[in-house]
Amino acid sequence: MLTYLNIASLLGKLVALMVTGLGDTTMKILESSVSQTKSPGNFQSLNTWSRHVLSLIPFVLHKTLPVVQRPPSVSASTTTMVQSANTHLAISNTFVNSAVNNTQGSNVADQTKARPVLDQQVATTIKFKVLLQELQGSQEICPMVGPTANNSTRSSTLYLSQSSLQLLKASVSTSTKQLYLRSYTLLHKFCAKQNVPFSLPFTEVLICNFIGDLFQQGYGPSTITSHVSAISYLHKLFILPDPTHSFIVRKTIKGTHNLAKSGDIRLPITKSILIKLLSALHHTVQEADTRVLLSTIFLLAFHAFMRLGELVARSSVYNTKVIQRQDLLFLDDNSVQLILRHSKNMKDGQPIVLTLAANYFNPQLCPVRALKTFTSLYQHKSGPLFTFKSGHPVSHSFVAAQLKHAIEFIGLDSSKYLGHSFRIGAATEATKNGLPENVIQQLGRWQSNAIRRYIRINAFRL
Template sequence: MPPSKRKARAAPKPAKKRVNTTTRATSQTPLPEAMDSSAPSQLLDNNNAVIDYDQLAAAIIRQQQQAATFSSPVEANPAPAASGSTNGECQPFINTLQQFFSGSQEICPMVGPTASNSTRSSTIHLSQSSMQLLKASVSTSTKQLYLRSYTLLHKFCAIQNVPFSLPFTEVLICNFIGDLFQQGYSPSTITSHVSAISYLHKLCNLPDPTHSFIVRKTIKGTHNLAKSGDIRLPITKSILIKLLSALHHTVQEADTRVFLSTIFLLAFHAFMRLGELVARSSVYNTKVIQRQDLLFLDDNSVQHILRHSKNMKDGQPIVLTLAANYINPQLCPIRALKTFTSLYQHKSGPLFTFKSGHPVNHSFVAAQLKHAI
């Protein structure tokens, strides 16, 4: 074969190598799907069959940016989305909490006037009857205790410069428990405040952080480090006799000794709490036993009606009848009540009053009991 023909056929070889180089470059770095059909026209000059490396580099950079865009939101920031969702779920309950705690003497900062009008208009649409049932599930005293707990937590968050919003974290609750313990709160009181936080999360249908391991162990630590346990003892018959005898040494006024003895005997024989006999404040004067609710059936028995009690669930008054104790007249409640009503002849209002007519308060009786003990 003539040499000239061999040279003519060998001329296209460099172009083939460049095409193969293009194939190797594109196979090593895959291009986006949107560019597959147009890649030859974009990356090659048809006249010279040369790779446009600037466009190739730009395509690779765009592909890497697209991969980072699809992967980074899932891996980097899951928490803010969950937090915003949680706060949104809790917002509709603000109006419900306002209605639920309405009428209380204290103001709960969680449901105070700081909420916007748009927030208040977003309710969970509880009917009047269901809201009434929800209110009735918690006693007035428990509502006031819960509001007190929220107020303490709100002050703690303000001091620590942390947001006061649901849901509260386990660390915040543990630090709150530690702060209460440092202030001298008893373990039982701290547990009550934690229960209020738990109730609020359940009411807002949020996960309850107070049941976590670290919170429970922190509460357990308050019990272990408490200085002393509960030293209160139940009043037995022998202790009651000593108390009645001690009143002659601790109380000078005979009239005062009469109503104190009657209170002790009535509480002992009728299994009544001191708060059911005498009020802690004037607000509760109508909730203690009233004079018109005491009725002597005969010389041997007396009947009294208990209209308000901590454990009263159906709201129906409790009628109690006491019989005379002839074996030990010193401990007879009927005899004590007759002596008391002969000295204090008021016909209405709280049963136990001073000579001035003012109701006997809880703190006075508790102080006299402490002195007698």
């Protein structure tokens, strides 16, 4: 007699055999997404698990059925549009590449039927260079921007007006475009590695395998979710069905959370949070000199991608291991040099020399200015750089406690913002500003792919 568990098991094997397009890593991640329901303990959970497996079957059948070809009744205007897509679909200075059907036929009826829906054939002609042109600010003509003087016969209703175009441009910030570009770069590399075309629309299987590849490289669940969100944005902009919301993609993402090696809940102290923390010190710390000391530590930890343990010691045993006063050198009014003699990833024991530049655009966040103010108040010539006026080195626990008070003052969860959050925030902020991963790796002195665990980019709000 077949039980629900037998049926579910058989269905599971059937689905596993049918989903041949998914990679091994992707399958492992997908399997982990249902780990809590693999061993049901009652009738209801058995039934739920069976339905869970059954729900995959429409997707599998859809993927295994042959693609239905477009009937021969496609209008000539669509054919013309396909031929001209690569030359005319040059995107301007925003994500305005959701190209409206740029129908070019002379048939008035064809123009009347035109919809702002990207034809699938046109979508497949969109290559990576078009995205690069858009993200880097191409000034070529966009088919959404309306007819030129030499082409005034086209209906103006097929185009975005200049005012609506400006509004669409304003909806995407520069930093967000940099993040999208990073996501598309990773996807383009993956497609090239898999020898599959980089063209819209992307299939659910390709996206799942992309997720599996990112996870295998060491990317965290939140970062992977952000890259998937960028793909979602692209499909929505082209008015295409969004494959990222499919059941199998959502479950694959869930699997990355279930299989994540660490439950690191530390959040980044970004530039905006750092500004709030510096202001909060005026309310949480009474002594002005101590505020200067803490502000300098905060700014140095952020701008130099430093671990808190490299600045202040956890115990007196490590007082000689933190940065020393003689390791600080002002090169001129515009920069300062720091020498790290003890660091986690030091090669062959060779000191690491860091140079920080002044920030004249935002003096409140300038590390050089902060260090000058600090050294004018704390004039010791030897020992740990951060020392109280009494001569006692500043301890790690003191800084952690003061950070906790400031975090709570600005209304954030102090259990998620710790000393290492400055380093995490620096990596995250650098990524938002478009710095390449290898450059960030050098700035933070990371080895291999460890940097990817530090970049915390929330899923894009679409």
